[in-house]
Amino acid sequence: MAKKRNKLVMPFLKWVGGKRQLINEIEPLIPTKISTYYEPFVGGGAVFLNRQPKKAIINDYNAELINVYETIRDNVELLIEELSKHKNEAEYFYSIRALDRQEGFDALSSVKRASRVIYLNKTCFNGLYRVNSSGEFNTPFGRYKNPNIINETVLRAVSNYLNESNITFMSGDFEEALKGARKGSFVYLDPPYDPVSKSSNYTGYTEGGFDREEQLRLREVCRRLDSKGIKFLLSNSATPFIKDLYQDYEIIEVGASRSINSVASKRGEVSEVLVRNYE
Incomplete structure (x- = not known):
């Protein structure tokens, strides 16, 4: 059955x-x-x-998407904890979005990278995951009042x-x-x-x-x-x-x-x- x-x-x-x-x-x-x-x-x-x-x-x-699946499987409680730290503010959003353009991005933990993808997805315009030709996330801030960043x-x-x-x-x-x-x-x-x-x-x-x-x-x-x-x-x-x-x-x-x-x-x-x- x-x-x-x-x-x-x-x-x-x-x-x-x-x-x-x-x-x-x-x-x-x-x-x-x-x-x-x-x-x-x-x-x-x-x-x-x-x-x-x-x-x-x-x-x-x-690869960033597959990391999210693997992190949910392996470290869901740490991920939920990390997601709770994010802020729904434009300046903060752009600082998180810019991480993949900076040195050290590859050294971020799998939990921090997964948390970043979920946060950007929930707060960006139209909830649209989009990257440019260099593979950098480039969707603008969405200005939502209460985005559901953490669906525990x-x-x-x-x-x-x-x-x-x-x-x-x-x-x-x-x-x-x-x-x-x-x-x-x-x-x-x-x-x-x-x-x-x-x-x-x-x-x-x-x-x-x-x-x-x-x-x-x-x-x-x-x-x-x-x-x-x-x-x-x-x-x-x-x-x-x-x-x-x-x-x-x-x-x-x-x-x-x-x-x-x-x-x-x-x-x-x-x-x-x-x-x-x-x-």
């Missing part, structure tokens, strides 16, 4: 392209029997934390889940993260999306971006997974380019509201696709 999921295990960060609003479309498509769950672009982890697999390989190119209940619930389960965290290339996948595994892929228009090209949560060459490389990885009999489910934007790339598989079009555009009138419902290679 499957272990009951804990509803308090949920995303602790707001992330670009987060899947919370599409969980009801995605969840029924995930196979019930999975030996190992793989998610090579975990981001805010909405699908992973909703599914709560007992065994998983979780990866993201963003959720952090402890996620920590308990990670400690009770066999979860391996990696920070690197998606292809590397999938090398151990075997038949019986399941792979959920949520890469940076193919831009709907030139102005909407949002790949700023890791340095280096994710262009169409990368989308083509990802499609080749999907073909290899398929040839090994490994089930995958992929999310992306419903552009002609993506629909053409995955025409050999089942494509389900869904709507998701998006709020990362700086122009309010351009936020709202956008079409996305869910691609799968199984019934």
Whole structure:
């Protein structure tokens, strides 16, 4: 009998392209029997934390993000204590934001670095994790009255889940993260999306971006997974380019509201696709 999921295990960060609003479309498509769950672009982890697999390989190119997951698992009480020291003030915000531009940043403890990411995420404009081409966090201060910087209940619930389960965290290339996948595994892929228009090209949560060459490389990885009999489910934007790339598989079009555009009138419902290679 499957272990009951804990509803308090949920995303602790707001992330670009987060899947919370599409969980009801995605969840029924995930196979019930999975030996190992793989998610090579975990981001805010909405699908992973909703599914709560007992065994998983979780990866993201963003090393600071993966450090947050590992710190929640290994040092949640120290993290909560560190988060309580932060102030919701512009001058303080910019001093914390600037740390990754200064010497000694790499010497900061994993707890201080994780605390910094959560604090900036909760207090920055639009709760948007964004880095420049040098990998430096560059979102401005959000001016919220009472941001929920410390959600102790959720952090402890996620920590308990990670400690009770066999979860391996990696920070690197998606292809590397999938090398151990075997038949019986399941792979959920949520890469940076193919831009709907030139102005909407949002790949700023890791340095280096994710262009169409990368989308083509990802499609080749999907073909290899398929040839090994490994089930995958992929999310992306419903552009002609993506629909053409995955025409050999089942494509389900869904709507998701998006709020990362700086122009309010351009936020709202956008079409996305869910691609799968199984019934």
